[in-house]
Structures are given as C-alpha cells and as structure tokens.
Amino acid sequence: MAGLFDVDTQATQPQQTGGLFGGGLPAVTAAASVVVQPLPGTTLASIPAPYQPHSDDELSDQEREDLEACKAGVDNLRNAFWIAGKSLETMSTAKLHREENPNFADWVWEKWEISESNLYRLIDEWRVGEALANLGHKPLESHVREMTELRRQTSDKIAITVYDTIARCVPRVTGEIVKTVVDKLGFLPKDADAAEVGRQVRELLHAPEEKADDTGKGDGAHDISSLGKDSPNGESSRKPSDSKDDALAAKDIERLRAALSALQEAAKKINKSAVRRAVEAQPDIAVPLIEEIGAKLQQIDRAVAIKLPKSQ
Known part of the structure; x- marks a missing residue:
C-alpha cells in the first residue's frame, strides 16, 4: 500500500550528493561564479x-x-x-x-x-x-511504516539498520520486501544488537525458498531468495566481490574523514562564551540554531554508536 508521501522511484534518479552530511538531494551543475541557494x-x-x-x-x-x-x-x-x-x-x-x-x-x-x-x-x-536519507537512500513513507512495530519493539537504530541492509542487498526496495523481512525477523529484544540484526537480514535475503509441508503448502511468505543477486555493492552473495567491497569501504572511510574534518573545524569556531553572547543578544535566532546543532550532534553520536573491535 502506497504511503501518503510516496512517489514511484523506479525511474532513474539524478546523481545524489555524497558525504556523511549530504542531504541526498540531486546535485546541481552551475557555473562556478553562480551560487544556487x-x-x-x-x-x-x-x-x-x-x-x-x-x-x-x-x-x-x-x-x-x-x-x-x-x-x-x-x-x-x-x-x-x-x-x-x-x-x-x-x-x-x-x-x-x-x-x-x-x-x-x-x-x-x-x-x-x-x-x-x-x-x-x-x-x-x-x-x-x-537518517536513511543521510545514508544515501530515498525511502518511501510506506516502507518506514512497515517497520512501525519493529521500532516499537527495539529502536529507530534497528529500523534504520534493517532498511539500510535491505537497500544494500536488493536492486530495488519495495514495501513487500520490507514487510517480509520484518515478519521473518519476528520478535526482537529492546537491546537487540544492530550488527547482529543486519547479519540476520542478510541471511534472510539469501535464504533458500521455504520447503512445502506435508499438505503441499508453504508458509505463504514472499520468496526473496534471489532478489539481491545483482546488488551493486557486492553484498548480495555469501562471498562478496573483494573489489566492490573494498571500493565501498574506501568511500565510507572518506566519509568518516570528511565528518571528522568538519567537526574539527566547527570546534574551532564555537565556545561557551560565544554561545552565551548569542543567546543573550538574539535568543529567537540563537536558540533554534543551538537546538539544531544539538540534534545533528545526537544524530552523529547515534551513527557512530556501534560495537568497535578491541584494540590490539
């Protein structure tokens, strides 16, 4: 069922801007002397x-x-x-x-x-x-709606992981695929590990078709075993292509470096004294800006809140 704000995204989309802070909007080509706001x-x-x-x-x-x-x-x-x-x-x-x-x-x-x-x-x-748009996706509202119960059981982070994993494994995300994956995941604990959930989703996407029972009827689930065969990022098979996987990892490393560089520059430009002066002088303008900065920092914090390997 289509969502209120859904449009058909099957048609080829324009090239999207990258980077951790990119909004996923079509890139605009213009003369170097022209700034398009x-x-x-x-x-x-x-x-x-x-x-x-x-x-x-x-x-x-x-x-x-x-x-x-x-x-x-x-x-x-x-x-x-x-x-x-x-x-x-x-x-x-x-x-x-x-x-x-x-x-x-x-x-x-x-x-x-x-x-x-x-x-x-x-x-x-x-x-x-x-969050999904910042990862480079353009989800439909109906797709996120299919994860409502999953979000209630766990968290937004788990829902984001599920959608992101699906999008990396199939040529085109559909509401039916999202619903099938969520149904097959079943109940998840509140403290479910995002990395483990991602692994389960990948296994579901590559699982063989369910065998029929003695009555000749299957479990009625949509077969999604072959949907990820041509995924461009190499995650669609049990043995991903090393070259594709390396290229994807290299891009992700560049995103992290760009994010760190941006944060380092921002840290040089802001301090408590400046914030206090801004709030005292123009609170109507300063307070929303501070709230937005805080929201972005929380978003970054959620993005990097993963289980890291132990240092050697």
Whole structure:
C-alpha cells in the first residue's frame, strides 16, 4: 500500500550528493561564479528545528518566516516525507498555526487534507527518514511504516539498520520486501544488537525458498531468495566481490574523514562564551540554531554508536 508521501522511484534518479552530511538531494551543475541557494522548505536544513512557542500572541517576524518554510516543506516535497514530518512537528510544537486555526489537526486537514493519524505518523517517522536519507537512500513513507512495530519493539537504530541492509542487498526496495523481512525477523529484544540484526537480514535475503509441508503448502511468505543477486555493492552473495567491497569501504572511510574534518573545524569556531553572547543578544535566532546543532550532534553520536573491535 502506497504511503501518503510516496512517489514511484523506479525511474532513474539524478546523481545524489555524497558525504556523511549530504542531504541526498540531486546535485546541481552551475557555473562556478553562480551560487544556487535552496528555497526555504526544499531541504531538511531549511526547516527550523521544533521549538517551544515564543508566546501565545501574534507571530513574530521570525515565526512567520519559520511558518512559511514549514508550509513549503509540506507543499513542495511530498516525495520526501521526512521533510514534511519535520515541518509538521515544528509547526505543531511552536504553535505556528495559532493565528490561522488554534486546532492543529483541523488546520492541517484544511490545508493539505492530511488526517490526524497520518500527520502524527509522519511526525513519528521523520527522524528515521532523515537518517536513511543521510545514508544515501530515498525511502518511501510506506516502507518506514512497515517497520512501525519493529521500532516499537527495539529502536529507530534497528529500523534504520534493517532498511539500510535491505537497500544494500536488493536492486530495488519495495514495501513487500520490507514487510517480509520484518515478519521473518519476528520478535526482537529492546537491546537487540544492530550488527547482529543486519547479519540476520542478510541471511534472510539469501535464504533458500521455504520447503512445502506435508499438505503441499508453504508458509505463504514472499520468496526473496534471489532478489539481491545483482546488488551493486557486492553484498548480495555469501562471498562478496573483494573489489566492490573494498571500493565501498574506501568511500565510507572518506566519509568518516570528511565528518571528522568538519567537526574539527566547527570546534574551532564555537565556545561557551560565544554561545552565551548569542543567546543573550538574539535568543529567537540563537536558540533554534543551538537546538539544531544539538540534534545533528545526537544524530552523529547515534551513527557512530556501534560495537568497535578491541584494540590490539
């Protein structure tokens, strides 16, 4: 079943920008002297992080700008549900809708015909979508929805691992594949190990077809044993191609180096005194920036929170 913000991604996609901090958006080729700025609401970074309302009175100029950016996020990127989800959460948390309609769910329905259940599902899912987009994927909302129960059992990190592993092993992710893998994984403990779950997913994707029982009927599960044979990253067989695997690892090393370099540069430019001065001088601007920085640091922390091999 297609999701509210789903589009058909079977067609060839434009080349996407890479790097740990890349947003997965199509690269824009332009003359070196021209800088193309994305319109507010067309990238995740242009959506302000959710924040508490500044007041119950009329919107401030900054709040109006935030509101327009969030509206654009829902209007313009219906194929990127994580941007719509973040937009909805920011508008709800900051009560940016209060001038037009104090009832958020009614206001969203009037403007976009998104039901209350759908809008809160989008709010719940956008962080998973963002994490997958940062890994270079473009997941459909319906695919993430198939992992709702899995996320409730475990965590967003496990759901991200499951989708990422599937995407690396099959030519094209479908809702049916995600559902089949999640069903076959069964119940997982709250503290499930992401690396072990990834291994289980790879085994499921390469498992032979279930044998029929004495009645001649199988277990009714969709056969996904041959879907990963032509995976471009070499993870689709039990013995991955060394050359492909090495090339993928080399790219990942470059991502880590680029991330470390960016963090080192950022650390040189920021300190507590500067943060305090900014908050005291312009809190309406500084606080959302600080919250967004904190969110990004938490995202990086989650990304590197893996079990590392013991040093020799």
